[in-house]
Amino acid sequence: MKAVVVATAAAALVGGASAHRNHRAAHQALFEKRGYAEGETCIPGCTTIWKTITGEPTLHTPSPPPKPTATAWPTGPAIVPTPIPQVCPTPGTYTFPATTLVVTETTTVCAASTTELPKGTHTLGGVTTVVETETTVVCPYATQKTENGVVTNVIETTTYVCPSAGTYTIAPITTTVSVPVTTVVIPVVTTYCPGTYTAPAVVTVVETSTVVFCPFESSTPTFAPEAPKYTAPATPPKAPSGGLGGHGGKWAMTYTPYRPDGNCKVASEVLADCAAIAKAGFTTLRVYSTDCDTLPNVGAAAKELGLKLIIGVFVGKPGCDNGSPDVAQQIGAIKAWAQWDLVSLVVVGNEALFNGFCTVGQLTDLIHKCKSEFGSAGYTGPYTTTDVVSSWLNQDVSSICSAIDVIACNAHAYFNAGTHPSEAGPFVKGQLELVVNKCGGGKPGYIMETGWPTAGVCNGVACAGVSEQAEAIKSIKETIGDNVVFFSASDDPWKAPGSCNCEQHWGCGQLFN
Structure with a gap:
């Protein structure tokens, strides 16, 4: 037939x-x-x-x-x-x-x-x-x-x-x-x-x-019907936004506790990684979620080394209403851990708007939900969410701007074909200024991810390479390093290379030794 x-x-x-x-x-x-x-x-x-x-x-x-x-x-x-x-x-x-x-x-x-x-x-x-x-x-x-x-x-x-x-x-x-x-x-x-x-x-x-x-x-x-919305208090308490940022072009580094094969590292391996980051002069680690025993292992290392943590609630699928089992599990894990003296910032969602996992309304509700849950468990510090610049600029995000205490975005100059490695710092700084201005300019702004790959294809004048990474990181460090989280501590060999052949090669920790 x-x-x-x-x-x-x-x-x-x-x-x-x-x-x-x-x-x-x-x-x-x-x-x-x-x-x-x-x-x-x-x-x-x-x-x-x-x-x-x-x-x-x-x-x-x-x-x-x-x-x-x-x-x-x-x-x-x-x-x-x-x-x-x-x-x-x-x-x-x-x-x-x-x-x-x-x-x-x-x-x-x-x-x-x-x-x-x-x-x-x-x-x-x-x-x-x-x-x-x-x-x-x-x-x-x-x-x-x-x-x-x-x-x-x-x-x-x-x-x-x-x-x-x-x-x-x-x-x-x-x-x-x-x-x-x-x-x-x-x-x-x-x-x-x-x-x-x-x-x-x-x-x-x-x-x-x-x-x-x-x-x-x-x-x-479209998006799935949203769960009943959390209603924020009429006059929510203002969380402090001070204490963030670094000195001498160094503040924070992203860290995920994965071995080169993608399996989870044990506590002793995590401690060794974090010790190297602390020795390089960083004061803060950014983690994305609660998987792989991140909170107990990275938290213990941070406590021993005198580091602070930027912790996260990661949204990894469409429909980020606060009733999502995955989101609820993370919220529960963070509340059970509750070592708030180590936490300098909570990031609710990483590029959830860009990936289509959240609507603006859903993400706003989730931020309010996290503020209520963690606040009731004793956390009094600031909250934010982070996304690519286009997601901030191309829609009405006023409800998110009102819900967060500091403004944050991810900005990678390598993905702009017109940016040479030597211009990475001014580019990243300019991207952050756009987002801060979008939210009215009244709150401090920080970059939650930025870096440059050591291998991959050339994207216009933005070419990957060891010397190119060193040049780009130097530019970022000198221009806006006190307010950025560098991506990342080490390469990720377990990731697929991607169409740019760069995914595994963002490790930049060696440049700060």
């Missing part, structure tokens, strides 16, 4: 992918690793099964032939806009009802991808992952199962040992084509974000025994 594709079907996910936001997106991948202590995760996991049911489209011909059979989305909580296969047994014009579907939460399912193949045996699908060393990956993949003559697309998980550095395709499908050219359909793992999706209404069929795929062609991004 020949398959005809009416419009482009969903594309396969490829593990380790990254776009222009390369460095920023790497943080999301970092925190997706929790729960997989013995290996990397190449794509999001899911146990949803895509099933088929029959439908009743209407056929219009002078003499109605048998009605086509339809495959529709499953009922229940996992309703998603997967392309709908319609079996049309005879020539004619078939009218399929237009369908609108609203997805309220990010859902990963099996969907269909298509390709034209010549006669012969072909290997298709699977999941591609790139590793830099011998690595064990835990990898969900799409496949097909046949039971009682019914073919079902399912998502299964496999553990795969990559014996050395390289690119690996895991769990592909082998298919044999016996005719000169045909279009084949393969299952792929596909993630649908919240949004409104619409399927087309009419398809004209001119061939006998044809399968038509009616995909959902358009979507309007």
